[in-house]
Amino acid sequence: DIVMTQSPDSLAVSLGERATINCKSSQSVLYSSNNKNYLAWYQQKPGQPPKLLIYWASTRESGVPDRFSGSGSGTDFTLTISSLQAEDVAVYYCQQYYSTPPFTFGPGTKVDIK
Amino acid sequence: EVQLVQSGAEVKKPGESLKISCKGSGYSFTSYWIGWVRQMPGKGLEWMGIIYPGDSDTRYSPSFQGQVTISADKSISTAYLQWSSLKASDTAMYYCARLVGIGWFDPWGQGTLVTVSS
Numbered sequence: 001d002i003v004m005t006q007s008p009d010s011l012a013v014s015l016g017e018r019a020t021i022n023c024k025s026s027q028s029v030l031y032s033s034n035n036k037n038y039l040a041w042y043q044q045k046p047g048q049p050p051k052l053l054i055y056w057a058s059t060r061e062s063g064v065p066d067r068f069s070g071s072g073s074g075t076d077f078t079l080t081i082s083s084l085q086a087e088d089v090a091v092y093y094c095q096q097y098y099s100t101p102p103f104t105f106g107p108g109t110k111v112d113i114k
Numbered sequence: 115e116v117q118l119v120q121s122g123a124e125v126k127k128p129g130e131s132l133k134i135s136c137k138g139s140g141y142s143f144t145s146y147w148i149g150w151v152r153q154m155p156g157k158g159l160e161w162m163g164i165i166y167p168g169d170s171d172t173r174y175s176p177s178f179q180g181q182v183t184i185s186a187d188k189s190i191s192t193a194y195l196q197w198s199s200l201k202a203s204d205t206a207m208y209y210c211a212r213l214v215g216i217g218w219f220d221p222w223g224q225g226t227l228v229t230v231s232s
Binding site for chain 2: 038040042044049050051052055061093095097100101102103104105106107108
């Protein structure tokens with residue numbers, strides 16, 4: 001099974017500043033035949049279910065603000081919030097869908113306001 | 115609007131059985147896999163299994179195989195997660211979610227909190 005790790009476990013960022021979350025997979029999730037990375041990102045605000053932000057590692061879901069962006073390839077990925085807003089306080093999870101089942105999630109990164 | 119609406123919170127005793135539900139609307143329920151995800155208190159997301167309501171093809175995470183049963187009734191656009199004998203360690207929030215494309219989940223149900231306590 002592909003194991004997902006995230007760093008840091010938590011971070012605190014000032015309003016308007018950049019937040020960067022890292023995700024690493026135990027093996028590549030890049031499918032060579034279509035050159036796509038099989039990775040998604042979710043946001044879970046307190047008391048709410050997770051919400052899809054990004055799939056194919058960098059494709060923003062409809063309605064997601066453009067301050068959220070995904071990058072990376074192979075085994076190393078990044079979710080960037082370019083200008084942190086108060087409503088972005090949440091836990092963020094990455095998830096691979098390259099080798100399924102099982103669908104595996106990262107352990108999550110908590111983002112707070114400094 | 116695509117929606118998944120889950121059944122309400124449950125409080126059960128160890129050894130009791132339970133079946134929780136997830137009703138889909140706003141899309142062709144039989145054309146998308148539905149997944150179940152566990153979130154223990156203060157912890158992360160664990161994928162439990164998925165079902166294709168069109169033919170009830172079901173896949174389980176090895177961690178949950180034999181511990182739960184996933185089923186669906188396509189006539190009422192509803193998926194189920196059930197336990198035959200609950201344990202205290204089953205206390206968690208359980209989410210259903212629609213599998214989209216190759217493998218991301220969207221949307222998610224609001225969650226069903228299951229509390230198992232003597």
